[in-house]
Amino acid sequence: MSYAHNRMKLMRSPNLVSLDPNDQDQVHAAAELHRELLSDSPVAQLGYRFMTKFYYSKLVEARLIRCDLYSYKGTYVAFSAYTKYPFTFMRQGKRRHFVYLSFLLFQSLLLGPRRLKTIFKVIGRSYRRGQDRKDKTGEVLSFGVLAPYRNLKDEVTGLRISNLLFERIIAYFKDQGFERIQGEIKKDNKPALFFWRSYGASICHSDWCNKGSYLASIELR
8 A cells, every 4th residue: 555545544543633833622632641651751850830831832833843643532641742843843842932921831840849950861861862853863752552442453444543642743853844753761661662663764863862762763665
């Protein structure tokens, strides 16, 4: 089956939508899925307000990141977030909304002083990312399906939800003329490593990844 035909099928799945930053139900759904599925990620550790008021609203509105949601019987059960600007999206967002972001982070610190360590970690990673620029590289930032739905297949495409989300990401970056996509995966997350390898990913170390993570990279052809 051709790539173009597969792409048309992906676009027809009514359960898969791109997050609208003006739709508060979708914004909160993305934040809740992120918090439940990736609770130890820096984004989740910065707090729910950071996610709903900045990450899945301001950054999406500015098109610095994209987010897809999958719904089943009226409930959002899976999501993905990705960016065309893997090495600069946070810095661009900070420049555009410096005062607003500073206020949100201050509120976050009041609610949880321990988050200061997370803030410095995010700043440090943002700096290291800036030293590792690669042209035409997109990044999968977050990706997950709630456990009860991981074997569920989309009725229109016949794909499992995880594959449907991932194929949508691949289709997007191919349409944009990108050469590769990458993502950070924990070393002990064997299902995620297997999933990326099923798409031909190479797995390696990277200076800007967490010590307990690998960098997965897929060449787009």
